Amino acid sequence: MRAHSPFVKNNLLAGLVSVTLLLPGRNAIGEEKPAVAIELQVLVTRIQTKLDQGKKTKADLAPELRGFESLLEKYKAQRTDAVADVLWTEARLYLQVLDDSEKSRELAQRLKRDFPNTKQGRGADDLLASITKHEEARKIRGGLVTRG
Numbered sequence: 001m002r003a004h005s006p007f008v009k010n011n012l013l014a015g016l017v018s019v020t021l022l023l024p025g026r027n028a029i030g031e032e033k034p035a036v037a038i039e040l041q042v043l044v045t046r047i048q049t050k051l052d053q054g055k056k057t058k059a060d061l062a063p064e065l066r067g068f069e070s071l072l073e074k075y076k077a078q079r080t081d082a083v084a085d086v087l088w089t090e091a092r093l094y095l096q097v098l099d100d101s102e103k104s105r106e107l108a109q110r111l112k113r114d115f116p117n118t119k120q121g122r123g124a125d126d127l128l129a130s131i132t133k134h135e136e137a138r139k140i141r142g143g144l145v146t147r148g
Contacts, residue, residue, distance in 0.1 A: 034082040036075045040089060043067045047093065058098055065090075084120035087111040091127060101135050 047064050050056070058065065068090040075083045091107035094100045108131060112124035 034080065036071060036078070036080075036086065037082045039071055040082075040086055043071070044089065051097070056097060058100075061093075061098070079115055079117065081118045081120060084111060084115040084118040087115065088120040088123075088127070095131055095134055099138075101131050101138075105131050 043064060046067075047061060050060055050064070055061070068086055071086045072083070075086075087107055087110060091104045091111065094107060095104035105128065108124050108127045111121055111127070115121035
């Protein structure tokens, strides 16, 4: 697995946290945030804490990774942007922190299939393109390392 610098991981999680809106109980226009958004924010904060402690493997993050599925199960009847954020965030985590493009692609396809009418579902093709670019960059880096 490729190592990421702490700067990259911290920036990633900062981006993940921004998925949930800025204020704990209110969204950007002052309305109450959906419960799932608040729970996702708590989950991302737990992940950030572990990353800050140097815990960045799938084994280290296993309880939090299960937390994504728990949230999706709990809110499975809702096909909202807030619930789609759970899958979007998980897909980005697998791609950018855990360097698992296969799992990230699987989650992006699920997002596209299960949440087609959400902002995230409509953006799933962009996420899939990002995953493909990530894989291509990894192949290039691998070729450079074996030649050096």
